[in-house]
Amino acid sequence: PYDVLIVGGGPAGASAAIYAARKGIRTGIVAERFGGQVMDTLGIENFISVKETEGPKLVAALEEHVRSYDVDIINLQRAESITRGELVEVKLAGGATLKSKAVIAATGARWRELNVPGEKEYRGKGVAYCPHCDGPLFKGKRVAVIGGGNSGVEAAIDLAGFVGHVTLIEYDTKLRADAVLQNKLFSLPNVTVIINAQTTEVTGDSQKVNGLVYKDRATSVDHHLELEGVFVQIGLLPNTDWLKGSDVELSKFGEIKVDAHGQTSMAGVFAAGDVTTVPYKQIIIAMGEGSKAALGAFDYLIRQ
Numbered sequence: 001p002y003d004v005l006i007v008g009g010g011p012a013g014a015s016a017a018i019y020a021a022r023k024g025i026r027t028g029i030v031a032e033r034f035g036g037q038v039m040d041t042l043g044i045e046n047f048i049s050v051k052e053t054e055g056p057k058l059v060a061a062l063e064e065h066v067r068s069y070d071v072d073i074i075n076l077q078r079a080e081s082i083t084r085g086e087l088v089e090v091k092l093a094g095g096a097t098l099k100s101k102a103v104i105a106a107t108g109a110r111w112r113e114l115n116v117p118g119e120k121e122y123r124g125k126g127v128a129y130c131p132h133c134d135g136p137l138f139k140g141k142r143v144a145v146i147g148g149g150n151s152g153v154e155a156a157i158d159l160a161g162f163v164g165h166v167t168l169i170e171y172d173t174k175l176r177a178d179a180v181l182q183n184k185l186f187s188l189p190n191v192t193v194i195i196n197a198q199t200t201e202v203t204g205d206s207q208k209v210n211g212l213v214y215k216d217r218a219t220s221v222d223h224h225l226e227l228e229g230v231f232v233q234i235g236l237l238p239n240t241d242w243l244k245g246s247d248v249e250l251s252k253f254g255e256i257k258v259d260a261h262g263q264t265s266m267a268g269v270f271a272a273g274d275v276t277t278v279p280y281k282q283i284i285i286a287m288g289e290g291s292k293a294a295l296g297a298f299d300y301l302i303r304q
């Protein structure tokens, strides 16, 4: 068995693996796709100390760093369930079961997509999901934010500080964000809010986004908005299906609840990164949380 088995090979999992291996304990990492969301990222400008890089380049560096330690890397395997007997057992979709004294869940999350024409085509060419990551690229430009929950309204307020104009589009007949956020939003001069509107297409000139089409749900009339960026803010889905029915407690959003040491509600099981309740989903945060969960797991092991 392993001393520490990490499930997930994104920044959180890679960081946990390095911190665990450096303790000289038997470490394994199993991932559906090593690199995680970073593989889908074009430009990264907020990974501190690296002014500018690209996702696949950062993933290659992560993998090289992990491989320089004695870590078992099991790539292209999906975990399906977790149980605990004397050891924690992780069952893989391929049929195998991995056993470990401690497990770190770092299976990340994915952005909910609109699933409309143009969204995939212009991803990274005007279609964005993370205002902290890509917001500054739209300085002075016109953008739309899709989604009127807390994250959409926060994104609109954030972006309004430096873009030219923000149009917030909400499907429902009212915004769902907290009242204080809505008050702030409606006080801003360069924000327009459109409710009861369904985004049906992202348009572009084949190189980059030049607008979007929404349908007024009251009249069924289509409207075209000219703009340079579309931020989709309709939810972040944590990858916790494999934990459903286990002793690992999830929040109402499906995120793993962790304490300050990364410990979950299940003995010997820790978690880190976008899959947890930790706020602000970013690479640098996921890495910090991964190292913390590994140290938490090590502390747990020396007390057994």
Ligand code: FAD
Pocket: 007, 008, 009, 010, 011, 012, 013, 030, 031, 032, 033, 034, 035, 036, 037, 038, 040, 041, 042, 043, 044, 045, 046, 047, 077, 078, 079, 080, 106, 107, 108, 109, 110, 111, 129, 130, 133, 134, 239, 242, 272, 273, 274, 275, 281, 282, 283, 284, 286
């Ligand atoms: P992930 O990166 O999501 O990794 C999860 C890992 O778990 C993957 O290896 C996955 O294959 C694996 N996995 C999932 N389910 C299972 C399972 N059942 N069994 C086994 N393995 C599983 N952040 C920034 O800081 N700066 C940016 O510029 C930036 N740009 C972004 C652009 C895009 C398009 C996206 C999508 C995200 C961006 N982010 C950015 C966010 C950043 O990528 C995430 O915060 C970060 O990757 C989270 O790391 P993680 O390790 O927690 O999870």
